[in-house]
Amino acid sequence: MxxxxxxxxxxxxxxxxxxxxxxxxxxxxxxxxxxxxxxxxxxxxxxxxxxxxxxxxxxxxxxxxxxxxxxxxxxxxxxxxxxxxxxxxxxLDALRPGLPVRYRIDANAVRKPRKTTQELHGLKPVVALTGPAAVEWWRRQAEQSGLKIDTVHATQLIAASGLKAQDKQRIHNARTRFEGNALISDPALLRRRVEEGIGRGKAYGCGLLSLAPATTA
CATH class of the missing domain: 3.30.70.1200 (Crispr-associated protein; domain 1)
Known part of the structure; x- marks a missing residue:
């Protein structure tokens, strides 16, 4: 590998x-x-x-x-x-089913409303999630990444921002830090997601999932 x-x-x-x-x-x-x-x-x-x-x-x-x-x-x-x-x-080679781990990720938790919903409520094409909605987003992402979440602590961070030199486009990516404990359900899938990153905004500091072995209580 x-x-x-x-x-x-x-x-x-x-x-x-x-x-x-x-x-x-x-x-x-x-x-x-x-x-x-x-x-x-x-x-x-x-x-x-x-x-x-x-x-x-x-x-x-x-x-x-x-x-x-x-x-x-x-x-x-x-x-x-x-x-x-x-x-x-x-x-990564030591990942195995049922292994308890601690995790941390700064993620751009967002949803994309349907066009009719956007027009009806005047929403942007991409809406940043906060609070319970952000936590639910992370639980879905974790499940789809080979993790079975045990605990979640979510912290809203300052947005990743700046001005791109080439086209003067302003970058503004909302960030939430998710950290806690989980069990590995699919090591191969989890490894791939660790390597690829999770969510949007990967070029500007989002999506890096860190893992460390944890002991069960």
Missing amino acids: TTIWLTRIIPNPRNRQASRDFRNSVELHYRVMKLFPDNLGDQARKQLGILFRAEETPQGPYLLLQSRTQPDLNLLPPDYGKADTRPLSPL
Whole structure:
């Protein structure tokens, strides 16, 4: 099977480029893509399986980056921060039915109303979900990804946003963090969904599903 790589980048808080990137999801996307070959065309992110998630901790932010190709960390700007890469495949190879896991994902939970419903209620083509509706969305996604959810904790996050350089299109993806415990029901399906990501907004920090072994109470 293809090796999946997991990279952690801890930015230097005194580095101006790093500070700018971590304030803007579009800039962070550009920074991530610069760590990989640039001759793959419009579908490069999808071909390379690139997913990322920015995390905030009391010690400061860091970036988790997942990919099918190992990134070239030498392409980070000088003094950008600390970074290391390790294979994720050992964890994925250990997935088995009934294994209890902890999970975390920042997802763009949305629904697409029918055209008649849009017109009747003046809705946008894509509507962001919050509260119980978002949790129900995640439960469906998890079930379709080989996970049997036990617990869910949902946190509304600041939207992933920024301005694309090419066409000046403004990106604004609502984000909800889902985390909790689950049991694996279909390891092969779960592995595929981990590799591909879940939901929309994958280019801008959504869809990366992280798993870790958990013990039952």
